[in-house]
Amino acid sequence: MMHRLAQRMRLMVARGVVNLINDAGGLQMLQIDGLDGETRDDVERVQNFGHTSHPPRGSTPIMVAVAGSRDHLVAVAVDNEDTRPRSLSEGESALYNAHGVMFLLDKDGNAVLTAKKLILNIETLTNNATDSSHAGTSTFDNPIDDNHRHTEHDGGETGGPHG
Numbered sequence: 001m002m003h004r005l006a007q008r009m010r011l012m013v014a015r016g017v018v019n020l021i022n023d024a025g026g027l028q029m030l031q032i033d034g035l036d037g038e039t040r041d042d043v044e045r046v047q048n049f050g051h052t053s054h055p056p057r058g059s060t061p062i063m064v065a066v067a068g069s070r071d072h073l074v075a076v077a078v079d080n081e082d083t084r085p086r087s088l089s090e091g092e093s094a095l096y097n098a099h100g101v102m103f104l105l106d107k108d109g110n111a112v113l114t115a116k117k118l119i120l121n122i123e124t125l126t127n128n129a130t131d132s133s134h135a136g137t138s139t140f141d142n143p144i145d146d147n148h149r150h151t152e153h154d155g156g157e158t159g160g161p162h163g
Contacts, residue, residue: 008068016040018059018078028054030075032061045075056080056098 019039020031028045043063047053061075083098089107096102104112149157 011035011070012065012068014063014065014073016061016063018055018057018061020057021045021054023054030061032063032073032075034063034073040073043073043075045078051095053078053097056083058082 014034016032016034018030018032022029028047029041030043030045032040032043034040043061045061055078059078059080062077063073063075066072066074080098083096085094085096085102085104088094088104092104092106094102094104101115102113104110104114106112151157
């Protein structure tokens, strides 16, 4: 009896390899290769509220056997060593994907976004920066040219651009 109990305890937590992911329902369902020759379908994946991801095939899940039953496995964490950013400094945090996009909160207080394009779908943008710089080309809906004017506080208009 003690041998059986010890074996069940050893099998309560396991790691595996993700083969497939069904992301259509309320919970992601994974197909996982676990113990030697063990393939499990419909392994529930629990994710933290407010964050979701679709790990690439070959990722490593950590699974818990609910109530010690290998018939009810739940993946509580999934990592992929091939895509995880490396060499972060102590205290730094990053949100990333398998395609090289990363949002890094670095040790110097910077929020660094690395991406091909930034698309904002927002109602109002407020920028309270004390300084701003820009490299590259800017595109606006309306031309900014020699006729560009601003309304002054007294109702008059500014002159054209200087330069």
